[in-house]
Amino acid sequence: MNRYDVIVIGGGPAGLAAAISADRRGAEVLLIEREARLGGILKQCIHDGFGLVRFGEKLSGPEYVERFIKEFRERRIQSSLLTFVTDMKKTDHGFVLRAVNRSGVHEYEAKALVLATGCRERTAKQVQIHGTRPAGVLTAGTAQHFVNLQGKMPARKCVILGSGDIGLIMARRLTLEGAEVLGVYEVKPTPSGLTRNIVQCLDDYKIPLYLSHTVTRVFGEQRLTAVEVAEVDEQMQPIKSTRKRIACDTLILSVGLIPENEMAEKLGVRLDTKTKGPVCNHRFMTEVEGVFSCGNALHVNDLVDYVSESGELSGTAAAEYAEKMGSTKRREVSLNTDASLQYLVPQKLALSEGLDKVIFYFRSREVLKQGTLVFLVDGKEVFHRKYRNLKPPEMERLELNCTSFGLSDASRIDVQIKKEGDI
């Protein structure tokens, strides 16, 4: 049997950072990755802008992740590539994992698990589009794989549905390679992607963005020949009189990302309906003792810098947990949020573990010119901070010392964003 302190599942930016920090903390670590190479999705994210927060440099995805791969190798951390985890069980001593790779089926034991499984794109099946099933309907990530890794062009004349960041990035990428991008259609009245991507990927190339619009139908037998678009009303229902047919050979979908938690659910980890990732405490431990979550599996980030940060923190926490397993009792308080927040991570504070440096990630529900984030303990305000330009697509990070909050097991914590005028 192969025994480890910490097994990390996933070799993208979150998993690499988790493995490195767990190793730094002295743990015996194994990283399991299903693909042939480490790096996760960053392998195909060749655009620049990664690492501004962490390194103060604008790097491409491969450059960013190769810095972590280099450290991972220098530390001689064990990894098992082209290996797929098929089963996980909790035992009295930790966990037993079963995984398949080219040399057969293997079992591994670990005291702690870090789930760094990233996220998946929503596909055509998850959005309501009528019509035939021709070739030429693909997600932005798939298009990115074709162009940036395989060197193949999946489109000549395309329409993009959804204004997620990868869709915007691909609008520019396909334009640079000579394709014609007829427009980006977003069902919501505001864009889903970062404002800077609207500017540098669409405006720079005069690609039109149609807000409150959607694709309602696809046409074509073998290959896509056209799509039907329509404006939507306030309930996001297509307005029939605005229907228009647009000839194109490709429809690219950038309609959202969902944290990948199939493994977590097998272990009985409870998911947050808002983030679609596990409910966890500020040490990134899920409700199943010894199971940690980080990166895009925990919640969908817009910057890789924060993916690495959560990976690092969860790796350290997992190593510490493995070291003193079972010696401390869990004492946690939940953070209650109202409708002003789209979500808040972590969802709980672990009272018996360092509250002096807690990192919160949150998104506002609405676009706010000015808003104040407020923490209340048993109805009393213990912290507030003003923010300018809060936007749902732009995640905020906050580092807080919570030791002065006077928390006990019976405390109730509420977190809200108050609009200007509410206070």
Place this chain on the structure above:
Amino acid sequence: MKELTCIVCPNGCSLRVEKKDGQWEVSGNQCKRGITFAIEEMTHPMRTISSTVRTSFPEVPVIPVRVSAEIPKERIFDVMKQINQVRVEKICGTGDVVIENVLGLQVDVIVTSDILREWEKEQK
């Protein structure tokens, strides 16, 4: 007066820029880079671009590249044309130059991944 969104970092500040007595005045920025960006945007907009170049290795048909520093926005498609003429015949990796001083813009086109080197190692 013109309103711009700064693209230097993810903060994406909303900038206002206007020319007063021959001097550019910028507001709305949270850091100095915003001022430089706004003035450049009004006078000579600069961008970085990333792309891929072909290789002669079928298992790694393309490798990623980018410009080593910003180039004038209006030269993006000219630089793309140069990038698309490159074919990498030798193993190379992150930081290696594939086009030196592209179109005399004082900027190189550099490789941004070690994927070819990795692949070569795997063959041994």
